[in-house]
Amino acid sequence: MIEHLPILAITVPLFAAFLLPIIEKAHFRARNAAALLAILSVNVMVVLLALRLSREGAPLVYVLGAQSPAQILPQGLDFPIRIMLKIDGFSIFMALTSAVVVLVSYVYSMKYVPEDPRKNYYTILLMLMLVGMLGLEFTNDLFNFFVFLEILSISSSALVSYSYNRKFSPYAGYKYMMISAVATSFLLIGIAFFYSQYGSFNIEYLHGVIRFTLLDKIALIFMVVPLAMKAGAIPMHMWVPDAYSEAPAPVTAALVSASQASLYGVFRLSFSLFGNPVSDVTLNYHTLGWIIIVLGVLSMFVGVTMALVQHDVKRLMAYHAISQTGYMLLGVGVGVVVYMDPGGAAYAAFGRDAMMGGIFHIMNHAFYKGLLFLTSGVMVLRFGTRDLNKMMGMAHRDTFTTLCFIAGALAISGVPPFNGFASKILIYESVYRFSPILAIIAMFVSVLTLASFLKVFYGAFLGPRNEDIIVIDEPLPATVTAAMGVFCFLVLAMGLFPGEVLKYLVEPAVAGLVPGR
Amino acid sequence: MSNFFLYLTSILLIMAGLAAILYKRNLIKIVIALNILEAGVNLLFITLGYRPGGTAPIFTMAPELEGLSMVLPTPQALILTNIVIGFATTALMLTFAVLTHRHNDTMDIRNLRGVESND
Amino acid sequence: MTAHEYIWKTMPGIHWNPLVLLALFIIIALLIAFAGKLFFRADYHKGTDQVKPFNSGNLDEIDYNVKSSNLYWGFRKALDFYYRGVDSLHNGDLNDYMKWLAFTVSICLLLIGGGLL
Numbered sequence: 001m002i003e004h005l006p007i008l009a010i011t012v013p014l015f016a017a018f019l020l021p022i023i024e025k026a027h028f029r030a031r032n033a034a035a036l037l038a039i040l041s042v043n044v045m046v047v048l049l050a051l052r053l054s055r056e057g058a059p060l061v062y063v064l065g066a067q068s069p070a071q072i073l074p075q076g077l078d079f080p081i082r083i084m085l086k087i088d089g090f091s092i093f094m095a096l097t098s099a100v101v102v103l104v105s106y107v108y109s110m111k112y113v114p115e116d117p118r119k120n121y122y123t124i125l126l127m128l129m130l131v132g133m134l135g136l137e138f139t140n141d142l143f144n145f146f147v148f149l150e151i152l153s154i155s156s157s158a159l160v161s162y163s164y165n166r167k168f169s170p171y172a173g174y175k176y177m178m179i180s181a182v183a184t185s186f187l188l189i190g191i192a193f194f195y196s197q198y199g200s201f202n203i204e205y206l207h208g209v210i211r212f213t214l215l216d217k218i219a220l221i222f223m224v225v226p227l228a229m230k231a232g233a234i235p236m237h238m239w240v241p242d243a244y245s246e247a248p249a250p251v252t253a254a255l256v257s258a259s260q261a262s263l264y265g266v267f268r269l270s271f272s273l274f275g276n277p278v279s280d281v282t283l284n285y286h287t288l289g290w291i292i293i294v295l296g297v298l299s300m301f302v303g304v305t306m307a308l309v310q311h312d313v314k315r316l317m318a319y320h321a322i323s324q325t326g327y328m329l330l331g332v333g334v335g336v337v338v339y340m341d342p343g344g345a346a347y348a349a350f351g352r353d354a355m356m357g358g359i360f361h362i363m364n365h366a367f368y369k370g371l372l373f374l375t376s377g378v379m380v381l382r383f384g385t386r387d388l389n390k391m392m393g394m395a396h397r398d399t400f401t402t403l404c405f406i407a408g409a410l411a412i413s414g415v416p417p418f419n420g421f422a423s424k425i426l427i428y429e430s431v432y433r434f435s436p437i438l439a440i441i442a443m444f445v446s447v448l449t450l451a452s453f454l455k456v457f458y459g460a461f462l463g464p465r466n467e468d469i470i471v472i473d474e475p476l477p478a479t480v481t482a483a484m485g486v487f488c489f490l491v492l493a494m495g496l497f498p499g500e501v502l503k504y505l506v507e508p509a510v511a512g513l514v515p516g517r
Numbered sequence: 518m519s520n521f522f523l524y525l526t527s528i529l530l531i532m533a534g535l536a537a538i539l540y541k542r543n544l545i546k547i548v549i550a551l552n553i554l555e556a557g558v559n560l561l562f563i564t565l566g567y568r569p570g571g572t573a574p575i576f577t578m579a580p581e582l583e584g585l586s587m588v589l590p591t592p593q594a595l596i597l598t599n600i601v602i603g604f605a606t607t608a609l610m611l612t613f614a615v616l617t618h619r620h621n622d623t624m625d626i627r628n629l630r631g632v633e634s635n636d
Numbered sequence: 637m638t639a640h641e642y643i644w645k646t647m648p649g650i651h652w653n654p655l656v657l658l659a660l661f662i663i664i665a666l667l668i669a670f671a672g673k674l675f676f677r678a679d680y681h682k683g684t685d686q687v688k689p690f691n692s693g694n695l696d697e698i699d700y701n702v703k704s705s706n707l708y709w710g711f712r713k714a715l716d717f718y719y720r721g722v723d724s725l726h727n728g729d730l731n732d733y734m735k736w737l738a739f740t741v742s743i744c745l746l747l748i749g750g751g752l753l
Contacts, residue, residue, distance in 0.1 A: 150606075167620050174614060183737075238732070309708065391704075
């Protein structure tokens with residue numbers, strides 16, 4: 001049983017999702033309990049996998065359809081044919097992030113999304129998103145990578161337009177689906193170029209035999225750029241605020257995690273497929289790193305300046321998602337630039353730290369941005385609008401939400417003792433040793449981030465108590481409060497004990513990404 | 518030689534689909550353009566996955582691998598999957614287009630922004 | 637291991653030690669909770685007119701607020717040239733989004749063709 005955990009983590013939510021409508025015939029509470037149980041069990045499985053990974057030290061390989069899950073090569077052949085799952089530190093890091101975020105957003109939406117016949121579809125789609133993310137992160141096979149990416153994009157675009165009676169909700173879903181469909185078509189062109197040369201879809205095998213021809217580089221561009229678009233990197237980020245702002249709040253929290261899964265794809269393909277070169281003829285890591293850095297800095301700056309002038313609360317937060325993606329790209333980009341330096345002294349001195357900061361920021365961002373989007377859901381519930389000008393005085397009635405918002409806002413601006421500080425200080429310090437001006441830009445962007453959240457705090461939470469503009473005056477359901485509490489706890493705990501998270505999760509993640517150094 | 522025309526056709530299909538996606542303004546036409554793009558990608562993939570003179574990889578005993586060219590069924594399975602996924606995508610996007618038209622009475626994306634000005 | 641060793645040796649010193657910051661936070665919070673009057677004004681009286689916001693001219697209590705979109709007005713005005721350019725990029729036009737994708741892919745392909753990547 002324990003050796004089949006990698007595939008069980010994907011199949012359990014997949015089958016549970018389609019069992020839910022049958023269970024709902026008994027009672028909708030039974031369906032809620034079953035869905036919660038399935039998502040919880042996925043979390044437990046991922047944690048068990050993480051423990052097993054840290055015990056064994058080597059990446060876990062699971063071969064589907066073989067006599068034993070560890071048999072990679074079929075008899076008599078010297079290349080793998082069967083579908084493989086490979087779980088290293090980076091996969092488990094991302095899987096943990098996705099599983100926790102989906103669990104919390106499901107708990108939030110149990111009462112937040114009203115109970116009607118469509119709630120079945122909501123639950124199914126949310127669980128399919130979990131399946132897509134986990135499959136994307138566990139697979140070692142480009143075929144499955146593509147299939148899970150499509151599962152992820154179809155389910156999330158259907159969820160974006162879940163409240164389809166709103167004016168622009170279906171169009172937001174249309175945009176997201178369009179972008180995903182074109183991105184995956186481009187990805188397929190890249191996969192075709194690889195297959196035509198090496199006759200395999202297996203990432204590990206391709207990594208061993210790759211010859212870095214011109215066609216390989218073109219294929220890499222066709223695979224990485226569309227994934228970067230789905231992750232919301234500049235200059236292909238414009239869909240992010242449109243899609244995020246129209247989705248219901250718990251879906252937006254899960255969408256952040258879905259975007260991070262696409263970012264996982266970018267890193268996985270450019271490092272595990274292309275990186276750690278075995279020959280002299282390879283990618284120019286210096287140029288590649290600088291491209292990533294420039295894109296990261298532009299993402300940070302444009303995202304935060306656009307956020308500063310928004311007065312739609314969810315659009316404002318969505319622009320911050322772009323801005324924070326810039327930090328991840330900056331950290332990883334600095335690591336890439338110094339990766340191929342002779343001797344590896346620069347990489348050991350600060351490149352690895354920069355990379356750790358960038359990777360750590362992925363998890364931190366998923367948690368604090370999830371928390372912020374959940375609080376924005378409470379604002380929308382109370383005032384019936386996303387316009388900050390029409391809100392005031394929420395601190396008088398929802399004290400816990402206010403505290404959660406303060407925690408999230410301080411975490412995103414990198415104020416101790418919240419988790420944003422832990423990863424941002426790693427990025428600042430290591431980037432400062434690489435190039436001081438970049439670190440100064442990063443700090444300036446953090447200041448602007450705090451300023452724009454001050455605007456939300458001023459608009460929605462401060463001011464006199466006004467009962468006339470409140471749409472729904474009931475106390476918050478316990479599940480909503482519990483979901484925000486979990487995120488708040490995680491944000492605080494990861495900020496107070498960053499050393500443990502770095503040691504047990506982030507260092508194996510970086511080791512899984514760049515095993516060479 | 519026949520492969521050359523297959524490549525040419527697929528590249529032309531991809532380019533036509535992409536050009537339509539970039540410049541067409543009607544929601545339905547964009548969906549059609551996406552289908553053309555996907556057809557081109559499918560054709561390209563099938564062509565690249567085929568080895569002239571290859572055999573199907575069905576053996577009772579593992580043969581000598583030197584000089585043996587096999588056409589693996591994996592790319593064809595992938596394309597079959599992509600066709601099904603493309604069907605799902607088309608259905609979903611057409612649903613979105615219908616709902617958008619119902620709410621806004623227009624199919625032209627110039628009139629459909631979903632964004633207010635920031636001033 | 638004593639607490640002293642734990643703080644000075646196992647963590648990155650005193651500069652960034654989350655436990656020290658937490659202790660500081662708790663001390664300040666306790667101080668505010670139990671001796672809050674020290675920080676506040678003595679002439680504050682609840683329930684009098686003193687509490688109400690003062691606004692000359694406009695006496696509407698609810699609408700006296702400075703709207704949150706009025707915040708950072710100067711910033712917006714000073715960077716008007718920048719915002720005019722950036723706003724026109726985020727205009728919600730799906731064609732433009734796809735054009736940016738095609739643009740980026742072609743720029744990267746040009747970089748590869750030029751041997752830079």
